[in-house]
Amino acid sequence: xxxxxxxxxxxxxxxxxxxxxxxxxxxxxxxxxxxxxxxxxxxxxxxxxxxxxxxxxxxxxxxxxxxxxxxxxxxxxxxxxxxxxxxxxxxxxxxxxxxxxxxxxxxxxxxxxxxxxxxxxxxxxxxxxxxxxxxxxxxxxxxxxxxxxxxxxxxxxxxxxxxxxxxxxxxxxxxxxxxxxxxxxxxxxxxxxxxxxxxxxxxxxxxxxxxxxxxxxxxxxxxxxxxxxxxxxxxx
Numbered sequence: 001x002x003x004x005x006x007x008x009x010x011x012x013x014x015x016x017x018x019x020x021x022x023x024x025x026x027x028x029x030x031x032x033x034x035x036x037x038x039x040x041x042x043x044x045x046x047x048x049x050x051x052x053x054x055x056x057x058x059x060x061x062x063x064x065x066x067x068x069x070x071x072x073x074x075x076x077x078x079x080x081x082x083x084x085x086x087x088x089x090x091x092x093x094x095x096x097x098x099x100x101x102x103x104x105x106x107x108x109x110x111x112x113x114x115x116x117x118x119x120x121x122x123x124x125x126x127x128x129x130x131x132x133x134x135x136x137x138x139x140x141x142x143x144x145x146x147x148x149x150x151x152x153x154x155x156x157x158x159x160x161x162x163x164x165x166x167x168x169x170x171x172x173x174x175x176x177x178x179x180x181x182x183x184x185x186x187x188x189x190x191x192x193x194x195x196x197x198x199x200x201x202x203x204x205x206x207x208x209x210x211x212x213x214x215x216x217x218x219x220x221x222x223x224x225x226x227x228x229x230x231x232x233x234x235x236x
Contacts, residue, residue: 022196031094031127032078039091055080068092073109077124081105094127100169101125101151104208107226117232119158126153135166137183139176148180150205156235162199163235169208169226177207181222204231
């Protein structure tokens with residue numbers, strides 16, 4: 001009984017999360033400042049640094065080094081964007097290595113090379129170990145709040161319409177996506193969000209996977225295939 005009473009008190013003490021307003025980015029995205037190279041010969045370090053600098057300064061659009069792709073994607077929050085063709089490596093950290101994230105970046109690049117996007121936009125990778133952009137959700141299994149760190153954040157603006165989109169390319173199992181979607185809707189979709197500096201701001205949450213057949217109807221509208229980048233065209 002003492003154990004059950006403690007659980008009941010703990011549950012009733014939990015306060016719902018509330019949306020209070022907006023702030024401009026300061027030091028919430030910092031992982032790119034912590035990218036470090038190690039376990040490489042001196043000549044390899046010099047070559048990698050040279051390739052990064054060439055892409056960063058626009059001398060090249062892209063470069064390769066071992067498993068790495070170094071890309072100049074102008075709408076990324078920082079340059080260059082670096083991802084790996086394999087998840088197993090130990091000489092560089094805080095870059096994009098997850099297979100689903102790399103697949104999303106490739107699909108995005110293919111889309112923007114093919115289509116003319118009229119809206120203003122920018123995006124960034126989110127690193128949950130260092131960055132401070134997370135969405136609170138109630139983890140019902142443990143009866144406590146946790147933070148959900150989507151893999152990417154997009155900002156899209158067209159005239160006075162402004163949308164902030166959180167994107168997570170993931171498998172459809174073991175992601176606790178039902179809880180994340182339910183609380184995202186309650187916190188950011190069902191709240192009365194006032195304009196900010198003359199902008200009508202809305203939020204969106206998207207999960208990406210090629211096979212969404214196992215997703216229930218209630219949640220299916222939050223799942224997209226890698227060909228769908230419609231959020232770049234219509235932020236309203």
